[in-house]
Amino acid sequence: MNRVSGHARGALLALTVLLLHLALFSDLKVLGVAPELPLALAVTAGLVGGSERGAVAGFAIGLGIDLYLPTLFGLSAFIYAVWGYSVGLLEERIFRSAWWINVTITAIATMVGLLTYALLGELLGETNLYTDNLYVVMGVAALYSLVLSVPLLGMWRWSWPTLGRPRR
Amino acid sequence: MVAGTRSRRSRVILIFLLLSSVTLLTLDARDFGPLQRTEEILINLLSPLHTGLDDLFDPVGDGWAGITGYDELKDENEALREELQRLRGQQILESDAVTRLEALLAQVQLPYVQDIPNVVAEVVTANVGNFDRYSVQINRGSADGIRNGMPVVTRGGLVGRIDGDPQRGYSRVTLISDPEFEVGVLVVGTDDVALASGGGDAQPLKVHKGLEIETEVVIGGQVVTSGVDRSRYPPGIPVGTVSAIDFDDARLEQLLTVEPSANAYNLSFVTVLLYDPLASDT
Numbered sequence: 001m002n003r004v005s006g007h008a009r010g011a012l013l014a015l016t017v018l019l020l021h022l023a024l025f026s027d028l029k030v031l032g033v034a035p036e037l038p039l040a041l042a043v044t045a046g047l048v049g050g051s052e053r054g055a056v057a058g059f060a061i062g063l064g065i066d067l068y069l070p071t072l073f074g075l076s077a078f079i080y081a082v083w084g085y086s087v088g089l090l091e092e093r094i095f096r097s098a099w100w101i102n103v104t105i106t107a108i109a110t111m112v113g114l115l116t117y118a119l120l121g122e123l124l125g126e127t128n129l130y131t132d133n134l135y136v137v138m139g140v141a142a143l144y145s146l147v148l149s150v151p152l153l154g155m156w157r158w159s160w161p162t163l164g165r166p167r168r
Numbered sequence: 169m170v171a172g173t174r175s176r177r178s179r180v181i182l183i184f185l186l187l188s189s190v191t192l193l194t195l196d197a198r199d200f201g202p203l204q205r206t207e208e209i210l211i212n213l214l215s216p217l218h219t220g221l222d223d224l225f226d227p228v229g230d231g232w233a234g235i236t237g238y239d240e241l242k243d244e245n246e247a248l249r250e251e252l253q254r255l256r257g258q259q260i261l262e263s264d265a266v267t268r269l270e271a272l273l274a275q276v277q278l279p280y281v282q283d284i285p286n287v288v289a290e291v292v293t294a295n296v297g298n299f300d301r302y303s304v305q306i307n308r309g310s311a312d313g314i315r316n317g318m319p320v321v322t323r324g325g326l327v328g329r330i331d332g333d334p335q336r337g338y339s340r341v342t343l344i345s346d347p348e349f350e351v352g353v354l355v356v357g358t359d360d361v362a363l364a365s366g367g368g369d370a371q372p373l374k375v376h377k378g379l380e381i382e383t384e385v386v387i388g389g390q391v392v393t394s395g396v397d398r399s400r401y402p403p404g405i406p407v408g409t410v411s412a413i414d415f416d417d418a419r420l421e422q423l424l425t426v427e428p429s430a431n432a433y434n435l436s437f438v439t440v441l442l443y444d445p446l447a448s449d450t
Binding site: 019020021022026028029030033034036050051052055056059062065067068069070071073074075077078081082085088117118124127128129133137141 | 181296346
């Protein structure tokens with residue numbers, strides 16, 4: 001499979017998951033909190049594809065979800081790119097790909113990603129982001145990511161099957 | 169060596185992406201037209217897929233809401249049964265009550281909102297994330313005459329207002345439950361114009377300014393938009409019913425808790441009132 005085919009698969013996967021999030025997962029709320037599927041998708045892209053692909057995938061997924069959010073256009077793209085990159089970098093430099101580590105990293109990155117999103121959003125003048133409910137949102141969304149990261153990691157591996165681990 | 173080059177390349181790409189994000193944020197904050205048109209085109213392109221999947225998965229979402237909200241559903245069911253019994257008992261009085269409300273509204277010189285031109289719109293996207301609890305997107309925009317700040321209603325009453333400059337075929341609605349949402353109101357039967365604001369998720373509205381302590385307000389009193397000079401909202405739109413009354417002794421004002429008359433959750437269709445307060449002055 002060539003590089004173009006890998007990118008096409010990745011784009012198709014991102015689009016499909018984004019639409020599934022809009023149509024289904026955003027309604028599956030527990031304690032009033034929906035899964036943060038797009039953020040988990042960006043983080044798992046970094047875990048499977050490394051920092052570069054994580055940043056690019058995070059940016060693209062963020063732009064996609066920004067179309068439907070009332071916050072400033074580009075805010076999710078910024079945060080998702082940062083976390084896609086950071087998690088990819090961690091994976092390349094520190095962690096190895098044990099499945100439970102990847103799953104845990106996805107959950108933690110979801111929590112921190114939501115926190116940075118709320119803080120940056122408030123800094124840019126958005127309201128109702130940093131609320132009393134934020135820590136509940138972070139906790140429940142992290143639990144969701146814990147579960148959803150397993151299929152998401154599998155799907156990214158399907159998208160980029162020939163991806164070699166970066167040489168150190 | 170290869171790892172170093174790869175790492176440098178990743179950093180350059182990240183910096184480029186972050187600068188692009190900052191550019192987009194800046195352009196969006198300045199309501200840059202071409203960016204908004206591009207967003208609209210992309211939403212339109214995705215719309216058939218989005219709508220199709222929405223229809224397909226609607227039963228799943230409803231089923232999930234039934235499972236996770238079983239206790240609330242049970243309570244709601246119980247409340248509805250009681251309400252049904254009460255309504256049966258009052259059926260005969262119903263038409264009289266409507267007549268009395270109309271008379272009351274006429275008494276305080278509130279014109280009917282039916283005369284205002286309006287546009288019916290479908291809610292196309294609601295609550296896609298955890299940070300947009302108080303807004304929905306509708307499939308009508310500037311091409312239909314919708315402008316920033318216009319009131320959005322349902323059969324029950326006020327549910328929100330248009331937030332920001334709408335796109336050609338889409339607008340965003342801020343819901344009445346948003347704590348930042350404020351509307352000038354009048355308790356029917358009084359002359360005091362007060363300020364109501366959203367109370368948050370599934371919470372009643374709060375009337376917290378402008379209602380003098382000696383003004384006679386009763387539990388169950390109707391609250392409507394005041395429509396005072398240059399208000400964004402025409403007078404007489406139902407807002408809610410007074411469910412509790414408190415007193416702010418320091419400011420000599422009454423604080424009201426108001427149950428919204430319209431359900432702002434699970435909206436399918438809404439009506440945008442093409443109301444321009446400046447035009448109505450003339």
